[in-house]
Amino acid sequence: MAAVNGPSKTLLWSGIGVAGAGLIALLLVAFTDLGKADQIASVVGAVLAAVGLGLSLWAQFGRGGQAAPVEASGTRSVAAGGSIGVVVTGDGAQATAAPPAMPAGGPAATGPVTASGERSVAAGGDIGSVSTGDA
Known part of the structure; x- marks a missing residue:
């Protein structure tokens, strides 16, 4: 497995942090009001699915095939x-x-x-x- 460096590593840890905070928040709400937690989880899930789709499309097609001459x-x-x-x-x-x-260097x-x-x-x-x- 390749090592993750630079901005990718920052984005990875940011995503993990947001997911962890969201999970903790949903658990706290679930223990106090299960109905409210269900509604929040539905909305957050739909928003994150749309964001994930957008990021997937950008990763696949958004870079425009910029090969270095x-x-x-x-x-x-x-x-x-x-x-x-x-x-x-x-x-x-x-x-x-x-x-x-x-030598172990960075990307091309x-x-x-x-x-x-x-x-x-x-x-x-x-x-x-x-x-x-x-x-």
Whole structure:
């Protein structure tokens, strides 16, 4: 399971807090007036269902498929929208037998990733090992 970071983690804990507070409030009302608790639960349930539907639709379609443009121009240039393990662009240079361990970083870039010079390398995420010179 992937770790939740940044705004997603905040939203997750906010949702858990609101749900917990709502549950406690409904239990308190249920012990004093069961009829009133039933009415409140019906209205709150309908509102939360509508909000959940809206959030689901936004998560599915609201981002507009914003893929980060990735460009590589120039002799032997390399560009990647995510992490790069090993890159070798030099004459006679060879990749190591086992790539080094990738650092634990954040998510890939959301903006453009461009490598525009001879043997240039750009990554939207982490870079493990790069060799752009001749061996």
